[in-house]
Amino acid sequence: MDIAYPIRPEAAAAPESGIVTLMEYGRGREGLIPLWVGEGDLATPAFITEAATRSLAAGETFYTHQRGLPDLREAISAYMARHYGRGGPIERYTVTIGGMHAIQLAIRLVAGPGDAVIVPSPAWPNGPAAIGVVGAQAVEAPLCLSESGWQLDLARLAEAVTPHTRALLVNTPANPTGWTASLDDLRAMRDLARKHDLWIIADEIYGRFLHDASLGIDARAPSFHDIAEDDEKILYVQTLSKNWAMTGWRIGWIEAPAALAQTIENLVQYSTSGVPVFVQRAAIAALNQGEGFVAHQIERARRGRRIVHDALARIPGLEAPPPAGAFYAYVRAPGRDGEALARALVDEANVGLAPGGAFGAAGADCLRLCFARNPAHLETAMARLVPVLEKALAGPV
Amino acid sequence: MDIAYPIRPEAAAAPESGIVTLMEYGRGREGLIPLWVGEGDLATPAFITEAATRSLAAGETFYTHQRGLPDLREAISAYMARHYGRGGPIERYTVTIGGMHAIQLAIRLVAGPGDAVIVPSPAWPNGPAAIGVVGAQAVEAPLCLSESGWQLDLARLAEAVTPHTRALLVNTPANPTGWTASLDDLRAMRDLARKHDLWIIADEIYGRFLHDASLGIDARAPSFHDIAEDDEKILYVQTLSKNWAMTGWRIGWIEAPAALAQTIENLVQYSTSGVPVFVQRAAIAALNQGEGFVAHQIERARRGRRIVHDALARIPGLEAPPPAGAFYAYVRAPGRDGEALARALVDEANVGLAPGGAFGAAGADCLRLCFARNPAHLETAMARLVPVLEKALAGPV
Numbered sequence: 102m103d104i105a106y107p108i109r110p111e112a113a114a115a116p117e118s119g120i121v122t123l124m125e126y127g128r129g130r131e132g133l134i135p136l137w138v139g140e141g142d143l144a145t146p147a148f149i150t151e152a153a154t155r156s157l158a159a160g161e162t163f164y165t166h167q168r169g170l171p172d173l174r175e176a177i178s179a180y181m182a183r184h185y186g187r188g189g190p191i192e193r194y195t196v197t198i199g200g201m202h203a204i205q206l207a208i209r210l211v212a213g214p215g216d217a218v219i220v221p222s223p224a225w226p227n228g229p230a231a232i233g234v235v236g237a238q239a240v241e242a243p244l245c246l247s248e249s250g251w252q253l254d255l256a257r258l259a260e261a262v263t264p265h266t267r268a269l270l271v272n273t274p275a276n277p278t279g280w281t282a283s284l285d286d287l288r289a290m291r292d293l294a295r296k297h298d299l300w301i302i303a304d305e306i307y308g309r310f311l312h313d314a315s316l317g318i319d320a321r322a323p324s325f326h327d328i329a330e331d332d333e334k335i336l337y338v339q340t341l342s343k344n345w346a347m348t349g350w351r352i353g354w355i356e357a358p359a360a361l362a363q364t365i366e367n368l369v370q371y372s373t374s375g376v377p378v379f380v381q382r383a384a385i386a387a388l389n390q391g392e393g394f395v396a397h398q399i400e401r402a403r404r405g406r407r408i409v410h411d412a413l414a415r416i417p418g419l420e421a422p423p424p425a426g427a428f429y430a431y432v433r434a435p436g437r438d439g440e441a442l443a444r445a446l447v448d449e450a451n452v453g454l455a456p457g458g459a460f461g462a463a464g465a466d467c468l469r470l471c472f473a474r475n476p477a478h479l480e481t482a483m484a485r486l487v488p489v490l491e492k493a494l495a496g497p498v
Numbered sequence: 499m500d501i502a503y504p505i506r507p508e509a510a511a512a513p514e515s516g517i518v519t520l521m522e523y524g525r526g527r528e529g530l531i532p533l534w535v536g537e538g539d540l541a542t543p544a545f546i547t548e549a550a551t552r553s554l555a556a557g558e559t560f561y562t563h564q565r566g567l568p569d570l571r572e573a574i575s576a577y578m579a580r581h582y583g584r585g586g587p588i589e590r591y592t593v594t595i596g597g598m599h600a601i602q603l604a605i606r607l608v609a610g611p612g613d614a615v616i617v618p619s620p621a622w623p624n625g626p627a628a629i630g631v632v633g634a635q636a637v638e639a640p641l642c643l644s645e646s647g648w649q650l651d652l653a654r655l656a657e658a659v660t661p662h663t664r665a666l667l668v669n670t671p672a673n674p675t676g677w678t679a680s681l682d683d684l685r686a687m688r689d690l691a692r693k694h695d696l697w698i699i700a701d702e703i704y705g706r707f708l709h710d711a712s713l714g715i716d717a718r719a720p721s722f723h724d725i726a727e728d729d730e731k732i733l734y735v736q737t738l739s740k741n742w743a744m745t746g747w748r749i750g751w752i753e754a755p756a757a758l759a760q761t762i763e764n765l766v767q768y769s770t771s772g773v774p775v776f777v778q779r780a781a782i783a784a785l786n787q788g789e790g791f792v793a794h795q796i797e798r799a800r801r802g803r804r805i806v807h808d809a810l811a812r813i814p815g816l817e818a819p820p821p822a823g824a825f826y827a828y829v830r831a832p833g834r835d836g837e838a839l840a841r842a843l844v845d846e847a848n849v850g851l852a853p854g855g856a857f858g859a860a861g862a863d864c865l866r867l868c869f870a871r872n873p874a875h876l877e878t879a880m881a882r883l884v885p886v887l888e889k890a891l892a893g894p895v
Contacts, residue, residue, distance in 0.1 A: 106731060106757055107695070109610045115764035121564075144557035154551050160541035162746045167518070198595050198748070201771040213506045213633060214611055231768040236610060236633070298504070334503060349559045349774050351595070360503055367512035371628045373770060374598040377746050380774070 111236045118226060119459025123440070127447040134482040137443075137455040139225075139276060139429070140348040141401075141473035145383075146394050149345060152386035156379035165378045167366045169196025169354070173381045176388040177339075177354055184309075184319070185326040192359035195366065196352065196381060198373045200306055200340030203355040205231050206368050207336040208270075210361065211300045212237035217265040218302075221253065223431070223460035223467065225276045228304070232270070240266070243463045244280050246433060250422040251280035255289050262293070268300035269293070274307040274322050277431040277460045277469040279424020281316055284323045291328060301325060301335045306353075309344055309395060310402055310473075313425035322426050332358045343428075343473075344395045345387040352376055352384050398473065402428040405472030405479050412483035418494040428473040431457065431464070434490075436498040439467050445493055450485040508633045515623060516856025520837070524844040531879040534840075534852040536622075536673055536826070537745040538798075538870035542780075543791050546742060549783035553776035562775045564763045566593025566751070570778045573785040574736075574751055581706075581716070582723040589756035592763065593749065593778060595770045597703055597737030600752040601667075602628050603765050604733040607758065608697045609634035614662040615699075616655065620828070620854065620861035622673045625701070629667070637663070640860045641677050643830060647710075647819040648677035652686050659690070665697035666690070671704040671719050674828040674857045674866040676821020678713055681720045688725055698722060698732045703750075706741055706792060707799055707870075710822035719823050729755045740825075740870075741792045742784040749773055749781050795870065799825040802869030802876050809880035815891040825870040828854065828861070831887075833895040836864050842890055847882040 120137055127133055168174065174191035182188030197203040204227065212218050214236035220229050222241035229239035242261040244251045258269075269290060273282040282290070294301050303325045311322045318327060325335050340353035357365060369375060387394075406423060409430050413421040421432035434442060440456035446468075447453060457467025472479060517534055524530055565571065571588035579585030594600040601624065609615050611633035617626050619638035626636035639658040641648045655666075668687060670679040679687070691698050700722045708719045715724060722732050737750035754762060766772060784791075803820055806827050810818040818829035831839060837853035843865075844850060854864020869876060 105729075106755055108607045108758070108761065109613075111610060112607050112761055112765060115761065115768055117760060117764060118767055121767075138561060140561055145554075145559035150554040150559065154554060157542075157547040157551060162542035162547065162744065164535060164537055164745045198770045201767075202769065205769050209631065210505045210509045213508060216506075227768055227771075230764070234606065234765065234768050332502075347559065348561045349772075349776075351770060351772065351774055358503055361505070363514060364505065364509055364512065367514060367627070368509060368631065370515055370518075370598075371512055371624055371631050372599065372602050373595045373748060374624075375746075375748065377748055377777070379746075 111234055115234055116226070116230055120455045123443050123456055124453065126444060127453050130447065130451060133447065133451045133453055134478055135453040136470045136474065136482060137453040139471055140342070141346055141398065142475055143346045143398070145346050145350070148390055149347065149383045149386045153379040153383040156382040161378040161382070165375055167369045167375050168362065169194070169376060170378065170381045173385050176385045180388045184321060185324055187326060190359060192362045193356050195355050195362065195369060196376050197355055197369070198376060199351040200338050200342060200353040201227055202373060203338035203340070203353045204228060204302070204304065205372070206355050206365060207302045207338055208232055208235055208237070209368055210336065210364070211268045215265060216267045217263060218268045218270050219258065219261045219266060220270045221258065221275070223278055223457065223464035225272060226459055226461070228270050228272070241461050241463065244278055246420060248422060250425055251275070251278035253280065253282060253286045258290070259293055262297050266297060266299055268302055270302045270304065272304040274310060274426025276307065276427055277429050277457070277464070279427045279429060279431060281311065281313065281322050281426035283316055284327060287323055287325055287328050291325065294334070303335055303337045305337065306340050306343055307427040310399055310428050311426045312403060312406055312423065316425060341384050341387055344398065345391050346398065347387065350380055350383065352380050402473045404476050405474055408476055408479045409470060409472045409483060412487050416487060416490050416494060419490065428471060430470040430472060431467055433467045434494055435466055437466050437494070439465055442468055442490070442493055446486060446489055450489040452482045452486045508631055512631055513623070513627055517852045520840050520853055521850065523841060524850050527844065527848060530844065530848045530850055531875055532850040533867045533871065533879060534850040536868055537739070538743055538795065539872055540743045540795070542743050542747070545787055546744065546780045546783045550776040550780040553779040558775040558779070562772055564766045564772050565759065566591070566773060567775065567778045570782050573782045577785045581718060582721055584723060587756060589759045590753050592752050592759065592766060593773050594752055594766070595773060596748040597735050597739060597750040598624055599770060600735035600737070600750045601625060601699070601701065602769070603752050603762060604699045604735055605629055605632055605634070606765055607733065607761070608665045612662060613664045614660060615665045615667050616658045616663060617667045618650065618655065618672070620675055620857035620864065622669060623856055623858070625667050625669070638858050638860065641675055643817060645819060647822055648672070648675035650677065650679060650683045655687070656690055659694050663694060663696055665699055667699045667701065669701040671707060671823025673704065673824055674826050674854070674861070676824045676826060676828060678708065678710060678719050678823035680713055681724060684720055684722055684725050688722065691731070700732055700734045702734065703737050703740055704824040707796055707825050708823045709800060709803055709820065713822060738781050738784055741795065742788050743795065744784065747777055747780065749777050799870045801873050802871055805873055805876045806867060806869045806880060809884050813884060813887050813891060816887065825868060827867040827869060828864055830864045831891055832863055834863050834891070836862055839865055839887070839890055843883060843886055847886040849879045849883045
């Protein structure tokens, strides 16, 4: 730390994103195909943006409800009822500045200095980082990679529990691994949480992107909603980002027992003070009229998965089972340095992947590729990428 | 706390806004004139909203720079150079989800459990509340009310410093009191901070709204920028909300020594993950083309101040010196219960004021009124409000 600027250790320790580091490395390369970030390449559809435009034209530019517009919270509840079989009262829902803010609020509710939160790993790095920012400890519980894909290791998860543990942060379907909890996995985690009086923070934002039909419930991934009791100690975080191509809008929600609604409203008040009304109008349009677009996105991700994994399967030495859910290939090159591979792919293939170590130490020999993209671009990317990876993996470890 | 839902004490202790409580009391009253919230009644002007609309139409709906668009940070630096005489490199500026998020980041940088932050009081409650949310203690240092208005009590401020103190959170011109630090006040606070190695968190969001010309520097309020050295330990928080009628947009910035830029970027990444590009485009339009509108807003607030204080001066027993800056009347009815008065004003005058106690214990016998509003509505409000307050203050204490 710069002694001229003494700051809190929790703030100083917040890590730089390992994804962004590689993006900086590749910035400005002409023709580079960017598959490193967790977003598709479709702009938000017009029926959504136009809802925001109309709201702006109508002068909806003032402060609004800290919990979110009642109309949006009704739309969220109705969406959850349609897809998850239960919506519940709008007191369960608070609108947030994206899924990240929902995670920050969830963590702020349940963890602080001296506390630990367990995260199945590899994991999206922002969860563990946000746990660190409140002064708590993120404890990684490794997933395991088998020929059929990434799997929960329940024993490792249970071993990670200590008297300091306050919560499990569970992302299913998972970024980056595509691991998708079965109903049995969910029950086992729920039972573990009950046994130790832990919260579950459930990040199911990729729930609609399910590729392994054997797991599916109405074509979506299993959810804690399928097995939880009403008002169980679960905080669900959600976002409009992925389903409706709204990454840049920064809108999501947190779902919690209604008894916590006022506390969550207070935490919104003292962090972001609400979400713009015109952004909320766009979210209402997305939730109420967006099913056709979501279906298109899911179909496109399936096609991308096929293109990418058909190509990756040709590379000897690469462990690349197709993921059960989400929209990433997360592949392992045993004994290799994922970051060096990612740099080589920028330099030699002009394709941008995220280094697997950005998602935890367990992924240091991995790479992540987002396949929610234009199929033609994916074909080109794979044609360039495969020979470079083949060459790299043919050399000595 | 609900034992079914054990949550962190810092989260559970986050207070409900005393302003919102009264708004709930008055919700749905037909014809009520709302002067309780800190925002004007003008919608964002079209040249600003149209910049957002164009951006949306152009498909700017993706993730963006965590620090904010370089174009916006250039516009901020140029604005600061024009109005405060120094802009500096864009590495000093990070775009945030409104001024509140900037305050949250500033507090997260400098305070945590075991730390204290001193706040001249009465104060906008969100600052002290955000200090509490990180587990630190907000220590109120009372301002004093004289016939010439609210004044800094430097001795009380100095007395409040302990070995736990990490920062002063200074809002000038102040919400709610209108207190506006002179250059001498600023130097004294800066010297106190230097002596004890404290940070200053400078909230100067009302700096353009100066009514006491004797204090003015180029028609704005004195700023720590006028007396600070380059890269002094000061974190400035700012917002587009007030000058450009953009309260509902949730965009502002934090200005900090460039050495902290990466840490601040990381804290943005793990709290909100950036600000929508289309909102940033609107902010660029505001900063670059908004001076005419700002001048109109300032003139309107001056007119509102005159209407309100001419009326308040007629009420015997009310201590109501016109404020030096900002756009609030914050008046004291010695010995009275500000919240009871505010409820009476809803019931009997159909006018909404904020109870003074919402801004700290020192304001329990006060009321706050926002006068950045339509002059005709203010005339009507005062005609209704004066007799009710006169009657209330004529009764026994």
